[in-house]
Amino acid sequence: MKLKERVLIAVMTGLVLLTVVLVLDVEMHITNPGHPQPPAHARVQYAFRQRHLQKTSNGSREALLAAAASGQLNAINDDPAQPPPLREISQAHAHQPPDPYTDLQKLVFKVENLSKKNRRRRKHWNPTLGELLGLDLRENATLWDNFHLSISRDELYPAEDPTVGRLLQHVVGMPIAHISQKEGGTQIKLIIEFADGGHALFKPMRFPREQETLKNHFYFTDFERHNAEIAAYHLDKLLGFRRAVPTVGRNVNITRELYALAQGDLLKTFFISPDNNLCFHGKCSYYCDTAHAICGSPDMIEGSFAIFLPGKEAAPRKVWRHPWRRGYHKRRKAQWEVDDEYCELVKEVHPYNEGRRLLDLMDMAVLDFLMGNMDRHHYETFKMFGNYSAPLHLDHGRGFGKAFHDEISILAPIYQCCLIRHSTLTTLLRFQNGPQRLSDAMRVSMGADPLNPILWEPHMRALDRRVNIILQIVRECINKAVDPLHVVINDFH
Amino acid sequence: MKLKERVLIAVMTGLVLLTVVLVLDVEMHITNPGHPQPPAHARVQYAFRQRHLQKTSNGSREALLAAAASGQLNAINDDPAQPPPLREISQAHAHQPPDPYTDLQKLVFKVENLSKKNRRRRKHWNPTLGELLGLDLRENATLWDNFHLSISRDELYPAEDPTVGRLLQHVVGMPIAHISQKEGGTQIKLIIEFADGGHALFKPMRFPREQETLKNHFYFTDFERHNAEIAAYHLDKLLGFRRAVPTVGRNVNITRELYALAQGDLLKTFFISPDNNLCFHGKCSYYCDTAHAICGSPDMIEGSFAIFLPGKEAAPRKVWRHPWRRGYHKRRKAQWEVDDEYCELVKEVHPYNEGRRLLDLMDMAVLDFLMGNMDRHHYETFKMFGNYSAPLHLDHGRGFGKAFHDEISILAPIYQCCLIRHSTLTTLLRFQNGPQRLSDAMRVSMGADPLNPILWEPHMRALDRRVNIILQIVRECINKAVDPLHVVINDFH
Numbered sequence: 001m002k003l004k005e006r007v008l009i010a011v012m013t014g015l016v017l018l019t020v021v022l023v024l025d026v027e028m029h030i031t032n033p034g035h036p037q038p039p040a041h042a043r044v045q046y047a048f049r050q051r052h053l054q055k056t057s058n059g060s061r062e063a064l065l066a067a068a069a070s071g072q073l074n075a076i077n078d079d080p081a082q083p084p085p086l087r088e089i090s091q092a093h094a095h096q097p098p099d100p101y102t103d104l105q106k107l108v109f110k111v112e113n114l115s116k117k118n119r120r121r122r123k124h125w126n127p128t129l130g131e132l133l134g135l136d137l138r139e140n141a142t143l144w145d146n147f148h149l150s151i152s153r154d155e156l157y158p159a160e161d162p163t164v165g166r167l168l169q170h171v172v173g174m175p176i177a178h179i180s181q182k183e184g185g186t187q188i189k190l191i192i193e194f195a196d197g198g199h200a201l202f203k204p205m206r207f208p209r210e211q212e213t214l215k216n217h218f219y220f221t222d223f224e225r226h227n228a229e230i231a232a233y234h235l236d237k238l239l240g241f242r243r244a245v246p247t248v249g250r251n252v253n254i255t256r257e258l259y260a261l262a263q264g265d266l267l268k269t270f271f272i273s274p275d276n277n278l279c280f281h282g283k284c285s286y287y288c289d290t291a292h293a294i295c296g297s298p299d300m301i302e303g304s305f306a307i308f309l310p311g312k313e314a315a316p317r318k319v320w321r322h323p324w325r326r327g328y329h330k331r332r333k334a335q336w337e338v339d340d341e342y343c344e345l346v347k348e349v350h351p352y353n354e355g356r357r358l359l360d361l362m363d364m365a366v367l368d369f370l371m372g373n374m375d376r377h378h379y380e381t382f383k384m385f386g387n388y389s390a391p392l393h394l395d396h397g398r399g400f401g402k403a404f405h406d407e408i409s410i411l412a413p414i415y416q417c418c419l420i421r422h423s424t425l426t427t428l429l430r431f432q433n434g435p436q437r438l439s440d441a442m443r444v445s446m447g448a449d450p451l452n453p454i455l456w457e458p459h460m461r462a463l464d465r466r467v468n469i470i471l472q473i474v475r476e477c478i479n480k481a482v483d484p485l486h487v488v489i490n491d492f493h
Numbered sequence: 494m495k496l497k498e499r500v501l502i503a504v505m506t507g508l509v510l511l512t513v514v515l516v517l518d519v520e521m522h523i524t525n526p527g528h529p530q531p532p533a534h535a536r537v538q539y540a541f542r543q544r545h546l547q548k549t550s551n552g553s554r555e556a557l558l559a560a561a562a563s564g565q566l567n568a569i570n571d572d573p574a575q576p577p578p579l580r581e582i583s584q585a586h587a588h589q590p591p592d593p594y595t596d597l598q599k600l601v602f603k604v605e606n607l608s609k610k611n612r613r614r615r616k617h618w619n620p621t622l623g624e625l626l627g628l629d630l631r632e633n634a635t636l637w638d639n640f641h642l643s644i645s646r647d648e649l650y651p652a653e654d655p656t657v658g659r660l661l662q663h664v665v666g667m668p669i670a671h672i673s674q675k676e677g678g679t680q681i682k683l684i685i686e687f688a689d690g691g692h693a694l695f696k697p698m699r700f701p702r703e704q705e706t707l708k709n710h711f712y713f714t715d716f717e718r719h720n721a722e723i724a725a726y727h728l729d730k731l732l733g734f735r736r737a738v739p740t741v742g743r744n745v746n747i748t749r750e751l752y753a754l755a756q757g758d759l760l761k762t763f764f765i766s767p768d769n770n771l772c773f774h775g776k777c778s779y780y781c782d783t784a785h786a787i788c789g790s791p792d793m794i795e796g797s798f799a800i801f802l803p804g805k806e807a808a809p810r811k812v813w814r815h816p817w818r819r820g821y822h823k824r825r826k827a828q829w830e831v832d833d834e835y836c837e838l839v840k841e842v843h844p845y846n847e848g849r850r851l852l853d854l855m856d857m858a859v860l861d862f863l864m865g866n867m868d869r870h871h872y873e874t875f876k877m878f879g880n881y882s883a884p885l886h887l888d889h890g891r892g893f894g895k896a897f898h899d900e901i902s903i904l905a906p907i908y909q910c911c912l913i914r915h916s917t918l919t920t921l922l923r924f925q926n927g928p929q930r931l932s933d934a935m936r937v938s939m940g941a942d943p944l945n946p947i948l949w950e951p952h953m954r955a956l957d958r959r960v961n962i963i964l965q966i967v968r969e970c971i972n973k974a975v976d977p978l979h980v981v982i983n984d985f986h
Contacts, residue, residue, distance in 0.1 A: 215766070274708070293709060
C-alpha cells in the first residue's frame with residue numbers, strides 16, 4: 001500500500017507539472033492577442049529562438065526561453081518603426097498594475113534567513129588598494145589619492161563615502177592643464193590632466209539626447225554617447241554594484257580648453273566648419289575624419305569626464321574576455337547565440353568554476369540589459385585583488401541607444417545559467433515595488449549632474465520596463481529549477 | 494565756348510556718376526535695417542569679402558562685390574539655425590513684389606536687335622556624333638543608339654526630340670541584367686546593364702528628401718543625393734542648356750534586382766541589418782562601410798538612373814579642371830577665393846581666351862548656384878567636337894543640400910568676370926517674371942518622374958529666390974560696366 005501510494009503521488013505530481021508546462025506554453029502563444037502582429041524582425045528572432053528550442057531536450061529550458069521570447073515580443077510591440085507618442089506608452093502600462101512578484105519576494109526572504117543560519121562569524125575580507133600597497137591616507141591626502149587608495153576588492157568606492165561626490169564636483173570646476181588623445185580606442189577620447197595633477201577621460205557629445213542608435217547600425221558601429229557614460233555610473237551605483245568609474249558631465253570650451261592645449265597630430269585635426277563652429281576629429285580607427293568631427297556651437301561642447309583609476313604601474317589590471325561576447329561582425333554569430341547549453345561550458349572553466357565571478361557576470365548582464373548595452377566584449381579586474389575581486393564596469397558609451405527596444409539577448413547569461421545574486425534580485429524587487437522606482441531613483445541621482453537632464457525621458461521609462469522583464473525571466477528560472485536555491489545565490493553572507 | 498560746354502558736360506556727368514556710386518554704397522550698408530543681425534558665419538564671410546574689397550582699386554568691382562555680399566546677407570537672414578516655418582517664408586516674400594528687372598529686359602532686347610543686324614547668314618554648324626562617326630540612324634535603331642548618335646556639339650539632346658523621354662520611361666521598366674560597381678568614385682555607384690544591353694549609372698537613396706547637408710559638413714564630405722541627380726537633369730533642361738545627362742528615378746528591389754546579380758567584392762558587402770533590412774556598402778573611398786551602408790526597407794530602395802553616354806572608345810572625352818574649382822580641403826582656399834582679379838587670368842588662357850567656353854562656365858555657375866552645388870571640380874567635353882563644344886554637366890549628387898542658404902560664392906565666375914550669355918539671361922528673366930516661375934516649371938517637369946515629388950518643397954522656393962539673386966548680380970555688373978554689351982553676350986547669333 002505504501003509503495004502504491006508513493007507511485008500514485010509521483011504520477012499525480014508529474015501530471016500537475018505537465019499541466020503547468022502546457023499552460024505556460026499556451027500562455028506564451030496567446031500573449032497579447034489584441035496587439036498587432038510583431039514586425040518581421042521580431043518574427044525572425046522568434047523563429048530563430050524556436051529553432052534552437054527544438055534542439056533542447058530540457059523542458060524547463062524550453063519554457064524559460066519561450067518566456068524570454070515572449071518578453072521580447074512584448075517589448076517589440078512597444079517599439080514600432082515610429083516610436084509611439086509618450087502618452088500611448090504610459091497608457092499601455094497604466095492598464096497593467098505592476099506585478100509585485102510576491103513569489104520572488106518570499107524566496108529572497110528564505111535565502112536571507114538561510115544565510116543568517118549558515119553565517120560564518122568571521123568578518124568578510126575586503127582589502128583596499130591602500131592596505132595592499134601599504135599606503136596610509138594622510139590627513140592632507142588629495143581627493144584623487146583618497147579615491148584611489150579606498151578602492152577595495154568588492155567595490156570601487158564605499159556606499160556612504162562622500163569622497164567620490166566631492167571628486168566629481170572638483171572635476172567640474174578644475175582648470176584643464178594638458179590634453180592628449182587616448183590611444184587604441186575605436187572612437188575619439190581625450191585624456192584630460194587637471195591643474196592639480198588629477199586625470200579624467202573625456203568623451204565629447206556627438207548627438208542630441210533624443211537621437212537613437214541608427215536603426216541599421218550594429219552595436220559595433222553605434223556612435224558613443226557621452227551621456228550614456230554618465231548615466232551608467234549612476235545606474236551601476238543605484239544597483240548597489242559600485243563597479244563603474246565615477247563619471248560627471250561638464251561643458252567645455254573647445255577654443256580655450258582644448259584647442260589652446262592641443263599638440264602635434266591632435267592639433268592638426270582642428271578646423272572651422274562651414275557653419276563656423278570649431279571642430280576636431282583626432283585620430284582613431286572609427287569616425288575620426290572631417291565628416292565625423294566633434295563640433296562645438298560655436299565652441300562650447302558637452303562631454304563626460306570619467307575619473308581615472310590608479311595608473312597601471314601602481315595597480316596593474318587583468319583583461320578578461322567576456323564569455324558572452326558578441327561576434328563583432330555583421331554576419332558571424334557567437335557560440336552562446338546558437339548553443340543554449342553554453343553556460344554549462346562556462347561553468348566548467350576558470351575563473352567561473354568557483355568564487356564570485358559567474359555571479360558578477362549576471363550582475364553585469366543586469367546592468368547592461370537595463371541600459372541596452374550590447375558592447376561588453378572584455379572586462380578588467382585589479383590583479384592585486386586576485387580572482388575573488390569584483391570586475392570593473394568600464395566603457396558604457398554605447399548604452400542607452402534604443403529606448404523603445406529591449407534587447408533580451410543581453411540577459412543570455414541569466415537565462416542560460418539561471419543564476420542571480422541574492423542582493424541584486426533584492427534591489428530589483430525594491431525598484432519594482434517602490435515606493436521609489438528605478439527611473440525615480442535615477443532622476444534624483446542624475447539631478448546633481450551639471451548636464452542634467454542626462455537621459456531622454458523614454459530611456460527612463462525603459463529602465464522600469466526592463467526591471468520587470470528581468471524579474472519575469474528570473475521567475476521562469478525559479479519555476480523550472482529543481483531547487484530555487486540554485487537560482488538565487490547569496491555569496492555575501 | 495564749345496570747349497567750355499564740353500568740359501562742363503563732362504564734369505556734370507562725372508558728378509552724376511559719382512553720386513550714383515555713393516548712393517549704391519550707402520544702400521548696401523542700410524540693406525534690411527529691420528532685420529536681425531546676421532549670424533556670426535555671415536559676419537565672417539562679409540568681413541572676409543570686405544578685406545578683399547579694400548585691396549581692389551576698381552570702384553565698380555567694389556560696388557558689385559558689395560552687392561553680392563549684401564545679397565548673401567539677405568539670403569542668410571532667410572536661413573536661421575532652425576529653418577523658419579513655411580508660412581513665415583512665404584509671408585516674407587509676400588511683402589516684396591518681385592522685381593521685374595525692366596532694365597535687364599531692355600538690355601536683352603537691345604542685344605537681340607543688334608545680333609539680328611549682325612547676323613551672319615550661314616547656318617550655325619552643329620554636328621552630331623552620328624554625323625561625325627559616319628553612322629546613320631536606321632529605322633530599327635534602338636532608343637539608346639538614337640540618343641547616343643543624336644548628341645551634338647551644342648547639346649546632349651535636341652529641345653523637341655521625344656527620344657530622351659521615351660528612353661527614360663524605358664529605363665524605369667526594363668529588367669536589370671547585370672550590375673557592377675563603378676570604380677573610382679568617392680561614394681557608391683553601380684553600373685546597371687539592362688536586359689536590352691543599355692546601361693545606366695545607379696545612385697541609391699541614403700536619406701529622406703528633407704534631410705539637409707549636415708551643418709558642419711563641407712561640400713566635399715556631403716553625402717550624395719539621388720534626387721539631386723534627377724532634379725539637376727530637369728533644371729538643366731529647363732534652363733535650355735541640355736548638357737546634363739538624362740536621369741530618372743526608379744524603385745529597386747535590393748534582393749531581387751541587386752543582391753541576386755551581385756558578384757565578387759560587391760556581393761561580400763551585402764548584409765542584413767539589425768532592423769532586418771537588406772543592406773550593402775560596396776567599396777569606395779568614402780562612406781563604403783557597414784556604418785554607412787545603403788539599406789532597403791526592408792528591401793525596396795529608391796535610386797537615380799542616369800543614362801550612359803556613348804562608351805569612351807567610341808566617343809572619347811576630355812577632362813578639364815574647372816578654373817573656379819574649390820580647395821577640397823578643410824582649411825585651404827582656392828586662388829579665386831582670395832583674388833578678385835582672378836577672371837583676368839582665366840580670360841588669358843586656352844580654352845577660355847576664345848569661343849564659347851568662358852560663357853559655358855557662366856551657364857554652369859547659374860546651374861550650380863540654383864541647386865547649391867559646390868562640387869564642380871572638373872568638367873568634360875567630347876574630344877570629337879573640338880574646343881567649340883558645350884561642356885557636359887555631370888555629377889550633381891551634392892546639389893540641393895541646403896534649401897535655406899544661398900551660396901553666393903558659386904556665382905564667382907559671374908561676378909568676377911561680369912559675363913552672362915544672352916540666352917541664359919533671357920531664360921532667367923522669363924522665370925523671374927512668369928507666368929511660370931522656375932519652381933512651377935520644375936514641378937511640372939519633375940511631375941513625370943516615378944519618384945515624384947523629387948525635391949523637398951523648400952528647395953523649390955530656393956530656386957525662385959536664387960533666380961532673383963542672379964539677376965541682382967547681373968544688374969550690378971551692368972550698372973558698373975563701361976559697356977553693358979560687354980556683360981551680356983549673344984554667341985548664338
